[in-house]
Amino acid sequence: MNDLPFGFNLPEPDDKGKKNPSGQGQGGGQENPFDQLGQMLSQLGQMLSQAGSSTGPVNYDLAKQIAMQRLAETEPAGAESPEAVADAARLAEVWLDAATILPAGATSTKSWTAKDWVEKTLPTWQRLCDPVARRMSGAWVEALPAEAKEAAGPLLSMVGQMGGMAFGSQLGNALAQLGAEVLTSTDIGLPLGPEATGALLPANISKFSEGLERPASEVLVFLAAREAAHQRLFAHVPWLRQRLLATVEEFASGITVDTSALEQLASQVDPANPQSIEQAMQSGMLEPQTTPEQQAALARLETLLALVEGWVDVVVADAVGDRLPGANALRETLRRRRASGGPAEQTFATLVGLELRPRKLRAAASLWLIVGEKHGIEKRDGVWAHPDLVPTAADLDEPLDFADRVGATSDMDPIAELERTEKKKDEDES
Template sequence: MTSIGGAQMVDWNLAVATATRLARPGPEVSRDEARAIVAELRRHAKSAEEHVRSFTGMATDEVTDTPVLVVDRPGWTRANVAGFRELLKPLLDKMRDRRGSGPGGAVLGAVGGKVTGVELGMLLSFMSSRVLGQYETFAPATRALPAASGGGRLLLVAPNIVQVERELEVDPHDFRLWVCLHEETHRTQFTGVPWLRDHLESEIQEFLAQTEVDPMTFLERLREAAQSLATGRGEDSGEDAGEGRSIVELVQTPAQREILGRLTAVMSLLEGHADFVMDGVGPAVVPSVAEIREKFQQRRAHGASRLDLALRKLLGLDAKLRQYRDGERFVRAVVEEVGMEGFNRVWTSPNTLPTKAEIGKPMEWVARVHRKTES
């Protein structure tokens, strides 16, 4: 546990406990129903492998090494806290080393770690009821949460999938396979493109290395963001939630904006590709895919309430929604222009990834990458 002056900077265990305590209860299902849902999600995850590889033409020899974990909301929280601890360790070590030795520093660190743990738990409790599935790229393996060698595991959050399929009133079996197609595409991206994980980790660590705020300022900004969740600020105006900025924007420095632009482009590609694949495969294996997509898009766009929209703004989830939309448009335009094989040149190296500008102008990517390779 990274600490400041002997005190934990972030009390991760308290974050998990808080998120677990505050998480909404999942939909009511019997024990037999729960077993059947878990078994079906595992079957769909397995069958989605071949569907995705056949549609995308992406070969991978490592998919079977990546575990599929069907989890509840506390399980999702524990997995993500483990990933956060792994990714943020260099940043927290840097803050510890740079902390001043002023009087009361250890006491402030101890109090700050507890407060930040509680408020991080609040954020995680909000997120834990909304995520349907997730490919964890940097997940450390534990006894309860295994991961592939070098990291990587696929999480399917069963209560959230059941809750959404009931809210949308769609065929549950079709919806479960549809979700698995999206998440399996992410697993194929990382297991089929050997350099992708290291490239993303390098970009993220460079982003974190550019953080210049002192520990107390960083924690204070994080607390301000979390407190706006607790008080409901921003229900009437998105600009009031963290002054209209997401948590990432609250803690970033000007030097990080260029890196964040590159990361945004990569994430737009990955999310848009997954959406394109799930809808491309869908008609052949998910009979009600058109109905599911229409209802799911409406849910994405409108959220559950004005408060939900404000919280999504604060957490940067509105940017995530733009990534789905813009990335899917990019992939669709490129495939229409040069076919799937031509699109797959995007996975050649970091240099063939689209820039943030090219995500919005896919023909510029086609001209750059295909002109270079064909000249």
């Protein structure tokens, strides 16, 4: 991953590049940066007092403030009215009724601005970002030399505030970038918004539509169908929302840092020059180490995301394919956008340290299509009844075998499927 993970870019103070008078006349000798910890904290005291209250590892007040300010400067007016969004959603729901056995999942579909998106999704971002920030903040304190801890004393709480500000600043900038790009509340594959509420962002959809050579109303209905399909899945597959978010949390909680690098980092920091802190942090010396447990969590997340996106892809294509002339072109555009990972996915990588990308989207779509063609949509959608029934990464490589298994299991009994999985595991081990 090229981007540094969440929390590694400190915000630039207003006096970046200015020389602190107390740092003049120090002589040519290199002092221990930790001896001047109080001085550094004093320099940033004004920033702390202006950042609002924060009791956790991330200053979410600051994050929201930054995101709202940035979006106020850049957000264009929406091209569609709330009524147009509601009409598109109603039409999409009617078409989807014939393409899946899962009933409508959203009780309403809203027209959001980018600011609305930040406001409504911030609680979920807090759940996803807290584990990363907590691990990183703890690593900093644990790695401080004993003499630095003793000298800092109660000022360590201010170090925590500084970390919360750093994380909050980066989160705010990332949310502003994401808010200016996302098309729907489920655009990055996760259920970020409130339950049972669909949402489209008309201003972003208008920008997305430029150059597609399709009528704006057609693009709006297509995206409304994708949002509605996601909402049906998240609403009527009770375990799915929790499984997706918990897997992201599991990955984030496993972050480890080589704290021995802090000794080398300290030699590069001049407390009288806040810019040196940012330069040292950007050096990459503290990049988290990926553990085997994290790799396993990432593999599970990528497979589950691919299954969700593949199912939505197939269901929406079935629902709108004969009704929207440009459906196939729009479908391919969205497939490439999700599979290749655009700016939104890259921004997410800086927030929680992983790339949120369904790499096997096409394979998953092919699997759902095969199951539906061989056994019908009731069997296909019934696979979501229990987490032990859904395809694995290996099944994506052998979709015909999975389809045959679905056909051989008349009631898709979760217990029977679990026993089959355990038996296969025992055979492989022996």
